[in-house]
Amino acid sequence: MTDSAPLAADRLLGTPPVRLGIHGSPDLAAAIIRAAGRDQNEVELVGYEVADPFRGLRAKELDVMIVKYGLREPDLAVSRPVALDPRAVIVGAHHPLATHASVSVEELAAYEGFRCPGAFPEYVWDEVVPPRTPKGRRIRRAYEMGTVKGLMGTLSGTDAVHLTFQSLEAVAPARMKVVPIFDLPPAPVSLAWLRTPEPATHIMRFIQDAENGSTAR
Structure with a gap:
């Protein structure tokens, strides 16, 4: 039996779409789905809030979700990296850095950033917004x-900076500027799911296909 045969059988049996949790741009999810060799109609994109990122998964409202950097949540399993998301900073269009083609993370230490939100894991936030730059300058987390x-x-109303990811450029409002950060490595992007109960076969097959189609090389 070929690899495509189980997938064809799933479609005939009316297998439900994989409910994939995303935050930010759907373009990153679309790229992962394409690389996995899947059609868009096989996956339902469901947004999640960064302040409580795992609520939907734990409430079984999602089957799998996109995460960045390593997780240390005992109840969650994590795939191998399936993509990379380059680092960037979002600033208001009025900001002194808004016209730059790219910036150093060292420059960002001159401005105030954002604190870890809600139930978001602090150990992951330390990757997203490093406490200090490589040269030891403190990145001030001043804003909620x-x-x-x-x-x-x-x-829009301050000179704050939000250290984030290049994929958000697709959804940033016109009054915002997304500027690449050239001296932070891209973030590894993975898929996470509940360890128990074990996901249905079609969900695990999607995860495996995403790993096999990984662009994080």
Whole structure:
């Protein structure tokens, strides 16, 4: 039996789409789905809030979710990296760095950033917003990280900076600028799911296909 035969059988039996949790741009998810050799209609994209990222998974409202960097959550399993997301900073269009083609993380230490939101793991936030630059300058986490709307409001009205990922450029409002950070490595992107109960066969097959199609090389 070929690899495509089980997938064809799933479709005939009306297998439900994989509910994939995303935060930010759907373009990253779409690229992972394409690399896995899947059609868009096989996957349902469901947004999750960064302040409580694992709620949907633990409530069984999601089958699998996109995560970045390593997780140390005992109840969650994590795939091998399936993609990379280059680092970037979001600033208001008025910001002194907004016209730069790229910036150093050392430059960002001159401005205030955002605190770890809600139930988001602090050990992952330390990867997203490093406490210090490679040269030892402290990155000040001064602002509350709440909703996306609140974040954009803060960036619009201050000289705050949000260290984030290049994929957000696809959804950033016109009044925002997404500037690449040239001296931070890209973030590894993986898929996470509940260890128990074990996911259905079609979900595990999707995860395996995403690993096999990984662009994180």
